[in-house]
Amino acid sequence: MSKAASASTLATLATARAGRAQRRLAVAVSLAFGAVTLALLPVAGRPIPSMPGFVPVYQSALIVVYGLTTYLFLAQYRRIRSIPLLVLGSGSLYVTLVVLLQMLSFPNVLAQGRLVGDGPDTTTWLWTFWHLGPPLFALPYAVMDGHQRPLRAPPERAGRIGLLTVGGTLAAVALTWVAVTRYVHLLPKCVDGDDYWLLTTSGVGPGVVGLTVLALVVLCWKTRLRTVLQLWLAVSLLLLVFDNMVTLPGAARATVGWFAGRMEALIAGFILLGVYLREIDFLYARAEAAADEREARRAELQLARDNLALALEAAEMGDWDLDLRSGVSRRSPRHDAIFGYNEPVSAWDIETFLAHVVPEDRDAVRAAFEAGGKNGRLDIDCRIRRADDGATRWVTVRGKFYQSGTGQPRAMAGVVMDTTRQREAEERLNQAQKMEAIGQLTGGVAHDFNNLLTIIVGNLDLIVRKPDNPQRVERLATSAMTAARRGAEVTEKLLSFSRRQVVRPETVNPNRLLKDFQALLGRAVGETVEIRFDLDASLDPVRLDPGQFESAVLNLAVNARDAMPGGGVLTVKTCNAHLDAHEIADRPDLRPGPYVLVAVSDTGQGMDAATRGRAFEPFFTTKDVGKGTGLGLSQVYGFVRQAGGHAQIKSEVGGGTTVELYLPRSAEKAVEVRSENALPLRRAVSGEVVLAVEDEPAVLEMAVESLTELGYRTLTATQASEALKRLAGRERIDILFSDVVMPGGMNGVQLSVEARRLRPGLRVLLTSGYTGTALDEHAVPADLPLLSKPYRRDELANKLRVVLG
Numbered sequence: 001m002s003k004a005a006s007a008s009t010l011a012t013l014a015t016a017r018a019g020r021a022q023r024r025l026a027v028a029v030s031l032a033f034g035a036v037t038l039a040l041l042p043v044a045g046r047p048i049p050s051m052p053g054f055v056p057v058y059q060s061a062l063i064v065v066y067g068l069t070t071y072l073f074l075a076q077y078r079r080i081r082s083i084p085l086l087v088l089g090s091g092s093l094y095v096t097l098v099v100l101l102q103m104l105s106f107p108n109v110l111a112q113g114r115l116v117g118d119g120p121d122t123t124t125w126l127w128t129f130w131h132l133g134p135p136l137f138a139l140p141y142a143v144m145d146g147h148q149r150p151l152r153a154p155p156e157r158a159g160r161i162g163l164l165t166v167g168g169t170l171a172a173v174a175l176t177w178v179a180v181t182r183y184v185h186l187l188p189k190c191v192d193g194d195d196y197w198l199l200t201t202s203g204v205g206p207g208v209v210g211l212t213v214l215a216l217v218v219l220c221w222k223t224r225l226r227t228v229l230q231l232w233l234a235v236s237l238l239l240l241v242f243d244n245m246v247t248l249p250g251a252a253r254a255t256v257g258w259f260a261g262r263m264e265a266l267i268a269g270f271i272l273l274g275v276y277l278r279e280i281d282f283l284y285a286r287a288e289a290a291a292d293e294r295e296a297r298r299a300e301l302q303l304a305r306d307n308l309a310l311a312l313e314a315a316e317m318g319d320w321d322l323d324l325r326s327g328v329s330r331r332s333p334r335h336d337a338i339f340g341y342n343e344p345v346s347a348w349d350i351e352t353f354l355a356h357v358v359p360e361d362r363d364a365v366r367a368a369f370e371a372g373g374k375n376g377r378l379d380i381d382c383r384i385r386r387a388d389d390g391a392t393r394w395v396t397v398r399g400k401f402y403q404s405g406t407g408q409p410r411a412m413a414g415v416v417m418d419t420t421r422q423r424e425a426e427e428r429l430n431q432a433q434k435m436e437a438i439g440q441l442t443g444g445v446a447h448d449f450n451n452l453l454t455i456i457v458g459n460l461d462l463i464v465r466k467p468d469n470p471q472r473v474e475r476l477a478t479s480a481m482t483a484a485r486r487g488a489e490v491t492e493k494l495l496s497f498s499r500r501q502v503v504r505p506e507t508v509n510p511n512r513l514l515k516d517f518q519a520l521l522g523r524a525v526g527e528t529v530e531i532r533f534d535l536d537a538s539l540d541p542v543r544l545d546p547g548q549f550e551s552a553v554l555n556l557a558v559n560a561r562d563a564m565p566g567g568g569v570l571t572v573k574t575c576n577a578h579l580d581a582h583e584i585a586d587r588p589d590l591r592p593g594p595y596v597l598v599a600v601s602d603t604g605q606g607m608d609a610a611t612r613g614r615a616f617e618p619f620f621t622t623k624d625v626g627k628g629t630g631l632g633l634s635q636v637y638g639f640v641r642q643a644g645g646h647a648q649i650k651s652e653v654g655g656g657t658t659v660e661l662y663l664p665r666s667a668e669k670a671v672e673v674r675s676e677n678a679l680p681l682r683r684a685v686s687g688e689v690v691l692a693v694e695d696e697p698a699v700l701e702m703a704v705e706s707l708t709e710l711g712y713r714t715l716t717a718t719q720a721s722e723a724l725k726r727l728a729g730r731e732r733i734d735i736l737f738s739d740v741v742m743p744g745g746m747n748g749v750q751l752s753v754e755a756r757r758l759r760p761g762l763r764v765l766l767t768s769g770y771t772g773t774a775l776d777e778h779a780v781p782a783d784l785p786l787l788s789k790p791y792r793r794d795e796l797a798n799k800l801r802v803v804l805g
Contacts, residue, residue: 016227016228017226037242044260045250055103065266065273069276070096083152084145087165090166097169102127105126121187122181129180132208132211135208139214139219141233188202190204197251199248212241213241219234228279239268239271317415317416318334318337319334321413323411324409325411338418339386354366358385379397381394395417399414400412455479455480455483456480459477506543507668510596517554521572528564528568529564529567532571535572541665542665543643543668545639552635555636559633560600560601560657563602571602572598573601576665579592593665596664600659602658605653606657608653616649646661647662688735689715691727691737693738693739695739703737710800720738720742720747733759752766766786
């Protein structure tokens with residue numbers, strides 16, 4: 001910490017530790033005065049020449065010394081509220097006033113005769129009382145300051161305590177004055193003319209010495225003389241002991257002992273004052289050095305501000321600060337220019353800023369200011385209208401709130417930047433990236449579908465030209481059907497990646513699905529790959545589409561198998577996990593909290609950083625041509641995103657790959673068992689009638705043909721209005737089989753609602769190839785079964801079995 005920074009907490013005489021040099025000096029002074037006292041004891045009673053002006057000068061010097069010391073003690077108490085310092089200050093005040101009374105008790109000092117008392121008894125007892133003052137006040141100081149815990153007066157009561165203490169001291173001085181003037185005859189006789197040998201024989205003088213020695217011992221024992229004040233207070237008390245030792249043997253005024261005692265008493269008072277004055281000189285030197293350092297820091301700060309201003313100007317940013325109490329603000333010219341002012345405006349506050357914000361963003365900006373006042377940070381991105389041309393611009397404001405002692409915002413400061421051009425550049429970049437992604441996506445889709453359509457069209461052409469060979473027709477038709485199924489898989493994966501596929505979520509335990517799926521997983525990866533399951537028995541349930549989950553795990557397993565051409569270990573692990581905010585910083589749609597982790601790891605070749613960064617992109621693949629569509633991982637990514645989770649890849653070249661799927665934990669109870677028994681093909685048994693609603697003629701024809709083969713009688717409609725007319729009639733209709741997305745203003749979901757209103761017992765089966773738009777506007781109810789396009793006759797039969805119960 002710099003000196004300037006610590007100037008407000010500089011150690012003072014009362015708190016500064018006594019160093020080795022200070023202790024050596026104190027010992028030297030004590031030994032010197034001790035030696036002088038011992039040397040003077042044999043001649044203490046020898047008379048000295050008369051010095052008529054000595055007493056007034058001596059007493060005046062004592063008054064000045066103790067008066068200044070009193071002021072310094074009380075001034076420091078007022079600053080740091082130390083009760084021990086207040087005790088010393090009141091003791092010094094008591095001595096000052098008693099010495100003043102003693103001076104007034106001498107004859108012919110300020111006037112003819114004595115102003116206080118009527119004889120030497122008053123003067124001697126006043127001498128006694130002022131010598132009692134220092135030890136009497138040093139004792140409580142030593143006890144209070146010896147705990148090493150600062151004993152301070154409460155701020156709101158410090159002044160009152162100080163006044164009461166000073167008042168009590170004045171009262172004690174008044175009682176002393178009364179005792180030595182009116183009731184001095186009741187006190188022990190201590191003087192006879194100028195001879196005060198009675199002071200010793202009466203025991204008063206030795207009592208004062210004993211009390212002073214006691215105070216000195218207690219001070220040394222309780223405080224260990226740790227601070228400068230404690231050290232020199234002890235020296236001052238020791239000099240008072242020497243004063244008594246050399247004064248009492250002299251036994252009379254105008255003797256060597258009397259004069260030496262007066263000098264030692266004066267020096268005892270001078271010691272604390274001198275140390276205080278030296279401390280003031282030292283503090284002044286430090287303050288001067290701190291001022292020089294502050295000036296240097298100010299110059300550095302000004303240079304830093306100039307550099308900051310240049311940097312802000314280069315970055316086209318304006319800085320500002322605002323005093324929320326007075327409303328006074330400071331802004332750089334760039335700040336006002338951003339808001340469309342050629343000249344600086346006279347005043348600026350939060351309401352002025354809000355007036356420039358476009359109405360659509362104003363509520364959000366006001367909420368940001370309110371939140372910033374609580375958390376201390378201001379973070380705003382909004383649109384404003386410039387004052388000069390009315391143009392709409394994007395601005396970014398970053399700032400900080402400063403709080404008062406009560407926790408209320410008192411000021412704020414920050415920077416503002418016009419980000420319009422940056423946003424426009426980002427939008428152009430995003431558009432270019434979208435177009436690039438669309439080009440890549442459409443190119444991949446066109447490539448795969450053209451291959452599949454080549455197979456389908458070519459085989460159908462061969463069948464049409466030579467339909468008379470049943471075996472050849474069956475082979476070609478099977479090949480076309482295989483290509484069509486591959487096309488359906490590509491479509492399903494695209495919908496999964498874009499999160500547009502139809503889902504039927506269930507609350508399940510992933511462990512149950514994986515165990516049921518283990519046999520199929522083994523057949524998919526082959527015998528060269530060892531499968532290990534590490535499943536957490538206490539795994540939480542999740543809500544997802546079981547079929548999509550199994551498809552995702554199968555995709556990951558197949559990718560892992562391809563990454564281990566020579567064989568290896570595939571590990572599937574599940575456990576409960578928790579995602580922190582920093583782990584999903586790039587996913588604002590996710591919330592930190594509990595998740596279920598499903599991790600699929602292999603011991604294969606691994607990925608480099610570039611491959612890992614593109615692994616989830618559709619149609620991106622590292623496999624050879626014809627060995628992969630590039631949609632496996634993108635389908636996994638789409639499934640996890642649609643489930644409300646998070647997917648990430650951990651991989652290093654040569655270190656294998658781990659794909660982690662974080663799925664939101666569900667509070668619902670998991671479905672224990674899912675039926676795996678295949679339903680037998682369901683055919684009509686009593687001539688059930690199906691109303692097929694489809695706007696595509698070829699699809700409608702195929703549906704009617706499939707229903708007829710299954711034994712159903714069929715009625716047809718090409719749009720919802722036509723179907724409602726049939727439903728309003730008296731024809732028998734057992735099942736409504738309708739497409740979801742249809743022209744005419746009513747989709748399949750709305751049709752089913754109207755149909756059930758007309759015929760409450762009607763069974764409904766919906767079908768769709770793409771349900772994004774319809775399901776966004778009108779969600780398919782959970783009690784309506786949904787058959788995804790394309791579908792085969794067997795799938796249609798199974799769904800009809802479910803519908804008919």
